[in-house]
Each structure stands twice: as structure tokens, then as C-alpha cells.
Amino acid sequence: MVDGEASLATRAAWLYFAAGLTQSEVADRLNIQSTKAHRLIARASREGMIRVFVEGPVAECMALENTLTERYGLGFCRVAPDLGEGDWPLKALALEGASFLRQILERGEHNIIGVGHGRTLAAVVEQMPQTPARGMQFVSLLGGLTRKFAANPFDVIHRLAERTGAEAYLLPVPVFANSVADRAVLMKQYGIADVFALARQASLLFVGIGQIHPDGFLVSSGMIKPDELVELKRAGACADLLGHFFSADGKVLDLELSARATSMAPEDLRKHRIVAIGGGLAKVTALRAVLRSGLLHGLIIDEATAQALTTDKPGATSGKTKNKGRKGK
Structure with missing residues (x-):
């Protein structure tokens, strides 16, 4: 150990x-x-x-952290050392993410933390030791039901509550409403509106990054249908974050599917401190796209994927301007 x-x-x-x-x-x-x-x-x-x-490996990771922090204007970056897991370094990411989250909870500077869901975030919570955080609140940033109206198996809210003793609030609505009008009705419902208002008050958002692919989490979990995936690819989407989709150059795409997402709008997300976790060489394009958007304050990534990102040409970024003068947390 x-x-x-x-x-x-x-x-x-x-x-x-x-x-x-x-x-x-x-x-x-x-x-x-x-x-x-x-x-x-x-x-x-x-x-x-x-x-x-x-x-040693830590020194190499630190060099990658500094490169990515400077290139994309991040407040901080943490690179998990390679554990030889192959294409999907879930354990390395989970360990690094759990270390970050534990330190955040021990500092106690965030009263409300918004969290996304997905396989990586679920693995992070599984690696966390019991860390008392009474008095804190965790809140879902995105609906927790799939198209089949089954509970998302990778929702992390309840697991966080078990590990920390903190209050946790789930959004019991589909990830994507059937229409923009349906979304408006859902988000105004008693209880749901309160949870959504709480999410807006979160001082830290801890989220995953998805890729637009038939094997990606959105499709495999039933959150979107195959024909919607085709439409996303046709529109040039290569990454998603909380139900919003990004082109390779980091632009948030104005899509009808995004307008149906039960999460904050991109302009609201830009007002928050967002820390994302993600990795695996298959996600290089998706990670680069979200980094170029300038939305992220912090990034937790694995060593091999970080190396792939740093050997690419920097390309266009907007994070340098947005994060200038901000301290890493």
C-alpha cells in the first residue's frame, strides 16, 4: 500500500x-x-x-500536470500514475479521484457539492474510505433515471451519503426529458425545483466526461437512443458533460437534445467551479474538446491519457482567459 x-x-x-x-x-x-x-x-x-x-513516476505525473494546467488554463490538474490497466485505467482514476474528494471533504470549505454520475465517479466513491462530512450536502447535477425509468446503476449520490454521513439529494427525473416543454414542467415540480435550486448553490461541481460512441455510457445506459447518437455525430459532437455536447474545437453545441437535459444550462455551468475526472486513450478527443471549452477549473486524469494530450498540438483554448488569477482548490 x-x-x-x-x-x-x-x-x-x-x-x-x-x-x-x-x-x-x-x-x-x-x-x-x-x-x-x-x-x-x-x-x-x-x-x-x-x-x-x-x-520516478510521480515526478513524471507532476510534469504532465504542470503542462496541462498551463496549456488549458486550469486551476489545477492531478495525473494518476499508470498502473498497467490497459485501455481503461479505472482503478488509477478512482484512487486519484478518491484522494482528491477525501481532501476536499476534510478541508470542509464546500457546504454544497454537486456531483454527476457515471462509471468513473461510482468507482471513485467505492475507493473512498469512510470520511465523516456531516453538515455538508451532496446534490445531483443531472436526472437519475434512464429511458426505461430505472434508477441509474452508476448514480453516486446514495453511495456518497453512505460513506460520509452527509445529506444527499437526487433528481428523480429522466436524464433527458421527452421534449423541451416536458423538461420545463418537470423542473417546476415541487421537490424537484428545490433540488435543482440547491444544485445552483453548489460551490464545487465534480463531474465525469463522456465520449460520443456506440459503446459510450450515454448509449449503453439507455440515456439516449441509437438514432439520437447518429444525430449527435452528424452535428459534430465528440464529448458530453452533464447532458451538454461539445465539438472538437471546444464549442458547446446548440442542440435540441441538450435543451431537454435535466441539468444546468452551459451559461450557468460557467459560473461554477467544475472539476472533471476522466481518462483512457479512447477519450482523448472528448477530453481535449471539453478542455478547450474553458469550462473546467480542475482535471483528474490518468498518466497515459495525459501524455497523449500533451503531445498533441495545443489548439484553441479559452480557459487561459477564464481562469486567469484563480487559485486551485
């Missing part, structure tokens, strides 16, 4: 000694208090972690 504190100390040392960040900036990047950043850096020095060169 890897010592989590030792790994965090190595990250702190890399940022402080190699990247030249101040202790305060290190604390912001790692989502920890300044006093803890000081202790971690001191530990790294005391235990001989500091050399002329920072070596």
Missing part, C-alpha cells in the same frame, strides 16, 4: 523545489492548508526525498 502522505509530500516537493511555487501556491494546488504544505515540504527534505532531480 502506497503511503498517501509520502506521495503528497513528494508532490509538494516537486511543486516547491522544481516548479518554483510558493508554499501558499503549493497549498492551493494540492487542496490543503498552508501549514500542511509547510509540513509536507519539511518532511520531504527530512526524509531525503529532495535530490538535484526529482525522479
